[in-house]
Amino acid sequence: MDKTLPDLATAVAGIEDGMTVMIGGFGGSGGPMELIHALIDRYLATGHPKNLTVVNNNAGNGHVGLAALIEQGMVAKLICSFPRSADPRVFTEAYQAGKIELELVPQGTLAERIRAGGAGIPAFYTPTSYGTDLANGKKVEEFDGRPYVQERWLKADYALVKADRGDRLGNLTYRMAARNFGPVMCTAAATTIVQVSAVVEPGSIDPEAVVTPGIFVQGIVEVANPAQEEQLNRANARYPEAAE
Template sequence: MDKRIATLSDAVAPIKDGATIMIGGFGGSGAPIELIHALIDHGPKDLTIINNNAGNGHVGIAAMIEQNMVRKMICSFPRSADPRAFTERYLGGQIELDIVPQGTLAERIRAGGAGIPAFYTPTGYGTELAEGKHVEEFDGKHYVRERWLKADFALIKAEVGDTMGNLTYRMAARNFSPIMATAAAHTVAQVSSLVPPGGIDPEDVITPGIFVDGVTEVSNPQQEEALNRAEAVYP
């Protein structure tokens, strides 16, 4: 039951070309920068990335895109503060985009973790986002059928984790990570503090260890916004 992983490189080593990866974060909040950069060093290609946005500046997901690792982005906000890496490649036909409304994105991920193959939502009805999708009418209102989202891997960031994989999060850094952990076949979490079993009050556990395959400690994690203000570039 000891799920500690000694290094970041060991944590991402199982990820191969063509994998689908969910990456936690809402902008920089909860983004596992160190795991992403370790993945860049590892170097798999042809990846499908599921995240709230398509990266900023030259670090994190944007750096993955600049290294030509990403074949497709599934996200809600492809244009954020500094989306140049994604924008240039999308306009050049080098990367695919599946844009999903944010609430629908969260529910598709949650459905994947809950074993629900599809659900109906009014969001997107009558727009281009509904083209080619099944539509039903319930109580006089039209709903679009959306499929679950699942992934081969989830890379997430937590505040405190124990060696059994139980996790807590810091404030808004919680965002997508708990549901992504349930919807991936293999979940790895970087944690600011790693404690022994019993070091987290059971009442405080947000993600139970059953959904986590590995934890690695990053005691002073970097923040995407701070890196971008410093005009950082990775690698």
């Protein structure tokens, strides 16, 4: 029942070529930077994983985190809501060069597709995107005189999530806005790996405060002082540093 992992390299060791990976975060808030960078380290050492499909709220910023993952050529397709953010140059250049595919999803629809994947709901209807290019090729039904577009669930092979505290059984709490997509992604992935600021003993977290129950978590690794995307970008950081 002890789900703690010894290090970040072990945490990402099971992610293979062609997998779908959900990555938590809303911009930099809740982004699992150390897990992403560990995945890049593995790629640089072995050439794997590659051809990933990544599900995230945006397309990364600067040259760290998700942007660095894209910059290394590891991502074949991105499913997101906001491909244009504060500094999206890495994704923009890759997309314009035809090196990455984009599936654009309205933010509420993205959250609901992930939630549906975790809840075992294969499809649902929403009025969002009706009459736009995003609805092309999708089934449309009318309910109470209003057209609705059918959207399919989203599931993943892995989810990489950042939480605040986690006990050895995988029960999680989150810090403020860092909660965002993490809880629903934990439910929608076959394997969920979480980095936490502190691993605590079972019983240390009030059951009423648990946001993600341990049943949805397969591995947990402690990162006591996690990096923040915005701070790294203000310092003009790159990952890996050798890319400079």
